[in-house]
Amino acid sequence: MEKLIELYTQWRGAEPANVQQIPGGGSNRTYFRLTDKQGQSVIGVIGTSRDEDHAFIYLTKHFSRLQMPVPKILAASDDQLRYLQTDLGSMSLFDAIRGGREAGGRYTLKEQELLRRTIRELPKMQMQGARDLDFENCYPQAEFDVDSVLFDLNYFKYCFLKATEIDFHELKLEADFRLMAKDLTSEQSDSFLYRDFQARNVMLDHDGNPWFIDYQGGRKGPFYYDVASFLWQASAKYPHKLRRELVYEYYNSLKNYIEVPTVRHFVNRLSLFVLFRTLQVLGAYGFRGYFEQKKHFIESIPPAIQNLRELLASSTPWHYPYLMEILQKLTELPQFQQIETVASRADGYKTTDLNPYKAHPQDGPATFSKYDAQGPLVVKVFSFSYRNGIPEDESGNGGGYVFDCRSTHNPGRYEPYKKLTGLDEPVIRFLEDDGEILTFLDSVYKLADAHVRRYIQRGFTSLMFSFGCTGGQHRSVYSAQHLAEHIHEKFGIEVRVEHREQKIKQTFEAKKI
Incomplete structure (x- = not known):
């Protein structure tokens, strides 16, 4: 902390009048808001990995030169374990759309517009941001490849699947994993893969414009990955109709930067990355939830399983028969079954059918607000x-x-x-x-x-x-x-x-x- 204050003093010419620690993300970095006597603030960061911090500092300077909506690096220590960046405020997209999320996916028009603005900006970051970018500065690797795919799939296998005690054949599952890894990396891509593109990593200015943070894990890779990461975030509960609209919002924005694939090809490739991303996050939820006993991750498992359930029920032709068999068993486990009706309360009074609506095929399953199923009336x-x-x-x-x-x-x-x-x-x-x-x-x-x-x-x-x-x-x-x-x-x-x-x-x- 003393060295961060020293860095600020060297940059500003005076010590900060106030230092406040602020919540961080899932990394080991520690964040502080340092404010001078005039009330001007910057964000100070203390990291634990030089390589990871170097990646963020390099990428941020690169994106800033291209006038991307990212913070600016104001100062950095020689070892790059401490640095100062512009303060983008405290309003994240995740916080701004909290109401729709807590209402079970009923997003207001204002919240939907914030999502549209964000997804429209993503292709610019991916395509323009990749120009003249030296991917060797990325952390922990320069490119999305077969090895990184297999690492994430085995993370799912050992940290989540095994914890459910489902019996499976290691070699058969490994064969499908390798086939999926080959498919995921089959297309050449020169774009920047953000990797952790989610609502928590988008800050909003006073006009509701998105600014991007926490891209230090980015690398060269397919653009589909970030769309899957953003729109199929388990806790977001985006309804099918809104998600579909946002996919096409992204697709139309992508046309400004590259010659886009056909809609059918785009949708099929995206579905594959959605499946991969779902398995990847389940691995993370398993480790953070089952092993580290963090409540937030345990609570995120049921909506992630629901995403998986919808994927398996879609018309997408999957070419991994054994993996599909195991995933189907996974979605059918009693602990992951959603309770759709309540016959009666323990006190004997009338209760409710929780699903009174028949959903339109294009709109996906009906969602419910926090006021549903609280009865009796x-x-x-x-x-x-x-x-x-x-x-x-x-x-x-x-x-x-x-x-x-x-x-x-x-x-x-x-x-x-x-x-x-x-x-x-x-x-x-x-x-x-x-x-x-x-x-x-x-x-x-x-x-x-x-x-x-x-x-x-x-x-x-x-x-x-x-x-x-x-x-x-x-x-x-x-x-x-x-x-x-x-x-x-x-x-x-x-x-x-x-x-x-x-x-x-x-x-x-x-x-x-």
């Missing part, structure tokens, strides 16, 4: 006076349906009913003899039934209906009470009704199944 029904405002939804879900009862015949206009409410028999008789409220509620029931049914299927926990009228005394009270009783009778779920202006609350308990 509780419905809240309110009556209120518009004079006092619409009831607030304490669940934070926005209040659901609000129905205006003021178009129906108002018993409050007649002296005998002025001091009564919609719960009293004379008012009920008036409204039902008149009939307008019954026609009104018939439409409400159709909407409510469809909504409640879907919420139960999806396992949502809260739904709210509110009925308003002039005083919150007659028509709204009648409507709220009858809808609450209707839902409880039909669906057997818990329903809470509150007549706000009358200060009356009632709960219909969920029925045991």
Whole structure:
């Protein structure tokens, strides 16, 4: 640390006013944000591998000369184990799209645009960045070759596959590994292979433009690898439709730099690299998760297995019969099976089918938000006076349906009913003899039934209906009470009704199944 401060002082002419350690990635490098008295900051890095640090410094200077969106090297120690680089801020693409990821793959238009901007920039880095690049400076090797492929495939075999205790024939599996390695390296490529191109390694500026970091493991190699690495990142949960759109976004951007292969050839080659990358990351997850017991990597295994499951179910013609047999067994292991339905809760209440949608073939399997499957559903029904405002939804879900009862015949206009409410028999008789409220509620029931049914299927926990009228005394009270009783009778779920202006609350308990 003292030597990093010394390097900063030599570069800046004064010691930093503040030094803050910041989270690093999966490497052994340590990162610090060093800030001067004017609030200007740079990133200081302490490494443990001279060769790895040299690769990053060399590549960064090379890319900077080509005006690529990368940080600049400001200073470096003689042994290159410490260096300073420009501060690209704290917002990574991974953080910026957190909402879509946590919503099970439902990315907003803004998040999708950030992904498109990033994937459009990748070919520039790969193709222009390779010009006049001396790949001998790359770490740990200059080029993607058969040996590096076999290393990663055996990493998968020993760190993941063996941990599952699946029986397999070593020689048969090795034969398919070698065939795959030959296929992966069969095309000559002069592009720069980023190798660890993922959302965590993309920083965003204030305008949402992508800047690239952590490419020190890059080398000469096929461009398909980075597309597979980025779009099939297990934890990202990109839906099939969005992923397909981003693939074509990349393909069209690639046309600006090289004569592209046909779409069919591109897609077939990409599928092969997706399979390879999936096995590679499973090897890493196995080592980091099963052996080092790191929770994040263990949690990443199920979505990676799902990626593998989808690959095996695709129309891609795989030419590795024994490997496919083993991978099929892997996806069928009980610990990797996704639970798609829940028959009932332990307490005996109704629960949900977690997959109410039939996915379109072009869109892939349906994804689910963090609110799915949390059931059971509780419905809240309110009556209120518009004079006092619409009831607030304490669940934070926005209040659901609000129905205006003021178009129906108002018993409050007649002296005998002025001091009564919609719960009293004379008012009920008036409204039902008149009939307008019954026609009104018939439409409400159709909407409510469809909504409640879907919420139960999806396992949502809260739904709210509110009925308003002039005083919150007659028509709204009648409507709220009858809808609450209707839902409880039909669906057997818990329903809470509150007549706000009358200060009356009632709960219909969920029925045991």
